Amino acid sequence: MFHILCPAILAALTALPALAEEVTTFTLPNDLEVVVIEDHRAPVVVQMVWYRAGAADEKPGVSGIAHYLEHLMFKGTDTLAPGEFSRTVEDNGGSDNAFTSWDYTGYFQRIAADRLELVMRMEADRMRNLKLTEDDWQTEREVIIEERNQRTDSDPGAIFGEQRRAAQYLNHPYGTPIIGWRQEMEQLTRQDALDWYQRYYAPNNAILVVAGDVTPEQVRQLAETYYGPLEPSEGIAVRKRPQEPPQLAERRLTYSDPRVSQPYVTRSYLAPERDPGDQTKAAALTILADLLGGDGQTSVLARKLQFDRKLAIYTSAHYDGTSYDDTTFNLVVVPAEGVSLDEAEKAMDEVLAEFLETGVDPAAFARVKTRIHAAMIYAQDDVGGLARRYGEALTTGLTVADVQAWPDVLDAVTEADVIAAATEIFDRRRAVTGWTMRAGEEEVMQ
Amino acid sequence: MIRVLFAACLALAAALPASAVEIREVTSPGGIKAWLVEEHSIPFTALELRFKGGTSLDQPGKRGATILMMGLLEEGAGDLDSQGFAEARDALAAQFSFDARDDAVSISARMLSENRGEAVALLKSALTEPRFDDDAVARVKAQVVSIIQSDEKDPNTIAARSFDGLAFGDHPYGTSRNGTIDSMTALTRDDLIAAHAGVLARDRVYVSAVGDITEAELGALLDDLLGGLPETGAPMPPRTELGLTGGVTVIDFASPQSVVTFGHAGIKRDDPDFFTAYVLNQILGAGGFGSRLMDEVREKRGLTYGIYTYLAPMDLAETWQGGFSSANEKVAEAIEVVRAEWARMVADGVTEAELEAAKTYLTGSYPLRFDGNGPIADILVGMQIEELPTSYVNDRNAYIEAVTLDDIRRVAARLLKPEDLRFVVVGRPVGLEASN
CATH class of the missing domain: 3.30.830.10 (Metalloenzyme, LuxS/M16 peptidase-like)
Known part of the structure; x- marks a missing residue:
């Protein structure tokens, strides 16, 4: 048996959550939600920070800004040079990456369990202290346009998928591609990115998930140390996107x-x-x-x-x-x-x-x-x-x-x-x- | 009921120290060797079987026979037709996957402890008594033909195929494992039976098991599962000489972006310089962010979304390859940067800081690979095929640590040849001439 079209689409049931994992949750005073999943079989830990902000939260006209900011999050802070975040993770044997969807943006590192403090310090740092220089944002805009070239415009299936999705949603922003419409991507600015960042990147809009060879108590102590001092954002409200009207026409x-x-x-x-x-x-x-x-x-x-x-x-x-x-x-x-x-x-x-x-x-x-x-x-x-x-x-x-x-x-x-x-x-x-x-x-x- | 059981198992697991995996070499009563890691905290076992030879065992004119044969193992066996087999597998909640690569075919199984015996019996029927029913053959052939047709219009596949053709010519490595529409369509049931007998033999099988199983249980399982396979299979295919020359090949393709595959000769896995080349490649292009090519081509110039290089030490030939995509207007500049980075590496080597960073990454990331029963089983079977000892998991980082700046310089001069790089470009590149 061979999958013809969508090797990524597996049976939906393989995506089921398991019930038996050991899960602990708590919330810091600045409203950062924390989830700890224990698995002590290997000395490895995964840190993920998820923001309740995705492409469907973008304002009209700046499509792609959620994903663009995700790229720019690797560009440095007051204490980290551009690229230093990922380099430091790799220098410690870990790997890191990020992803953007319509409903969320996420960042993760996979690293030896005894290096959790290092990645937590850096992830907390960039939650509130991102710096964007002139050079960085313009070059990175070229990169996301190349990403669109590669993922969408080189693939007829992806091109048509984008068009079908736009037709599916008459009013809801789910009809706009995550990567953005090209003509809007080309006009994205540093200020667009910073506006997005300042509004959504804050502890009261984030979820920290730590999974692996770690105890809830360790996570609590580290999270209080590094995420605890971060100021919440005042711009966070329950998300209300434009909803679909009755769909009456095929x-x-x-x-x-x-x-x-x-x-x-x-x-x-x-x-x-x-x-x-x-x-x-x-x-x-x-x-x-x-x-x-x-x-x-x-x-x-x-x-x-x-x-x-x-x-x-x-x-x-x-x-x-x-x-x-x-x-x-x-x-x-x-x-x-x-x-x-x-x-x-x-x-x-x-x-x-x-x-x-x-x-x-x-x-x-x-x-x-x-x-x-x-x-x-x-x-x-x-x-x-x-x-x-x-x-x-x-x-x-x-x-x-x-x-x-x-x-x-x-x-x-x-x-x-x-x-x-x-x-x-x-x-x-x-x-x-x-x-x-x-x-x-x-x-x-x- | 099931939930209570899990909670108990996990509590037990949590009490165990997190230590390196303990690999045991075991031999079944019938003489089949395997590597085993016992891991009883989750009630299932990951079993990995690999048969050396793979799709390179396709006979002349029968290209695609091995991959079609492997695709049909789960499409009817013993008393069960295709759907009957799938129903039986799902009723046991077992997961089987069958794969065919250039150098090996593999069978990966995940089986619950509660019904492992039945799952093994089902898998055994797929391995030893596949039916190759006419309707199943026709159906799976049509799937492969559709994939071949799609590949003909996919720029990534076009680039890879063209590169392989230049590199390996008539050797199986030089063509698609799927064969052509003609060769696939012409395959008969007899061809599948021949491919089955040639590929799935005991003289080339490597086995690992990780999970909720003991040595005695595994031994019995292996004799039952593999005992019915023939002792020997088809002769291994010969090595091939690399036919690559330096230059640029342009294949016209209407797209805003050009897809590039590039490379030249590589290094054997058992070459004493392999680890040096491996570290060198990490610095050059394997490291994602932090590698020189990613830094120069993406981060500094915005010419691509991603660029990578890798060593491909296959069983019968070796290459050092890479790939990226760039807008048609930018691809010529990106290729120049790649050539320049190749040359800079030969001229200047790497810095102490780069070497240290690469070593820390490679040594630190190695243990992170061992993070589940499935991944561990996969690593262990790969080690056996490469003829590494079980102690390799403990020694491997020492090989990385031993690489010096002088080694890097020497191996860069030995292996990196900017003038030998062949770039296959699929798109409408601007300002880029095909060289020959």
Whole structure:
């Protein structure tokens, strides 16, 4: 079995949090939330600082600023020269990096457990003391434009994905790419970056996750020493982004590009996300995605379209409910040679309709539940992955209790819940359908 | 119930000292050797199998046979068809992955302690009695063909393939493991049976296990799992001479950015200078931020999002390679910077401070790799293939520490040849001439 399109999209259930990890949480007086996950098998520690600020929090006109600032965070402070942060981490055998999403920006270091103090001192320093020189910000703007060239403009799948997403969200800033629209990236300034930094980078807008060979007491002492003195920001309020109006009109997009070799159909439906204390529907959708397209051999789409009707060479369904606002439920069908996109899409819709009518196969449902239990066990082997789950959840509006309840919520999902959730979201008026096509072999979309 | 069990296990783990991994060399009653690390705190085992030879064992005209064969092992075995196999695997919550690389094929398994026996039986059927049913073969072939078609329009793959073709010519290293659409389409069930017999043999298997398993349990497992495989497989392919020359190859591709793969001859893994070259490469281009190329090409000039170099000591040839992408208008300047950095390294070597920083990083980061049952199993099987002793995990940092400034200078002069660098550029570069 080979993954054709999206090797990164694994079965949604592998992203389950585990319940059994030893987790301790506390909050410093300046409102920095701290999560400690213990794993003493190897003398390694991961420090992650997550800010509740992502691309969807940007003002109109400065798209890409959250991600640009993430790059500039490596440019130095009063006490660290540009590049010295990463160099110091590497000099101590560690590695570091950062990432930006719509809902959060995160920074992490992985290092020997006895060097935690060093990275904590530096991470705390740059939370409030960033310095940006003229040279730094202009050169780095070139770098992010090269990043856009590499990740987006060189990849027809990414280009079309950006366009489809913009069509999915009529009003919510989730429709704007994280990297930014090129013409706005080219105009970003040092002041834009500093405005963003000063507003959002503060202990009362951050979550510190420390995972690995460390005790909560050690973390508490170090955090009080280094993060404790930092002043909170006054600009932090509960995030309220522009919300989606009722979506009443189906959107259908086509894209052709000489670089496309394999045509395919995508469909994304607007879908609810995990909410604090209310994760049941998201859990049902998670299981729905697994049943429909989680496994390349046994999922409903694979069975019907790849095995029985032989109309497709690859199918998948994907849903990730960890999101601050409404997210999407995604389907992909890659047609077999000689099968048109129109036929592939119709077949996909027939499968969905049949699924709603006949309901969930009890044996398949039982296998999903088994995998939920196993995922809890396997997740224990990757403490960095656990750290990411907590950071992601806490920056998308969830609580530690929600993270820990998630396996039970999943376990409690019934077959009827899955069908009810599917019936609710599979509404073409809230969906974007995309046809990716070879240049010169365009089909006319109905 | 399960939760209570975990909590107890974790409490036990927390009471253990965090110490280096203890590797044991074990031999099964049937004579199969393996490396074992017992780690009982989480109730599962990571098992890693690697068979040397890999896709380079594809016979002439049968390019793609090994990768197709490996892709079909989970598509029906014994009494189970493709879906039956997947259902059985999921019912046990076991995870199997099958991979095929130039020098080895690998099978990675994660199995819960509670049903390990059944999971092993299932994996054994995939290894020893794959069905290669016609419909499964056709289906997986179509997937590979789609990947081949996509690769033909992917600038990164085009660059890598072109570089490999220049470097290795007719040797298997010179072409895609997937074969061509023609070679893939023409493969028959008999070709798959032949590839299976040639690749999955006991004379080339390396094994490691990490997790909730004892020596006796592992021995029995291995005899059961591998005992039915043939004793010997296909003869190993021959070494190949590098056909690379210095210069620039430009492949036209409509894109705002040019993708560049570059490199020249490298060094064998068992060469006495290997560690010096490894440290040198860390300073030159492997170190991410802090490496010279990242500093010069990205940080100072903003010419790329990322640039890297690596040593590729494969079983049958060695290269020193790198890659980056730059806007079409900038790529010529970036290539000049790379050449200049190559030359500067030969002329001036590295500074004491650079050497120390590289050593601290390499020695400090090494233990961080051993951070889970899966990663440890992977490292251990790789060490066996490289014929390293178990003591290597303790000695390896001493090899790094022993590298001197003089060593670096000598090895830079021996191996780094700016004039030998071949750059394959896929895009519409401005102001850059193909040299030959």
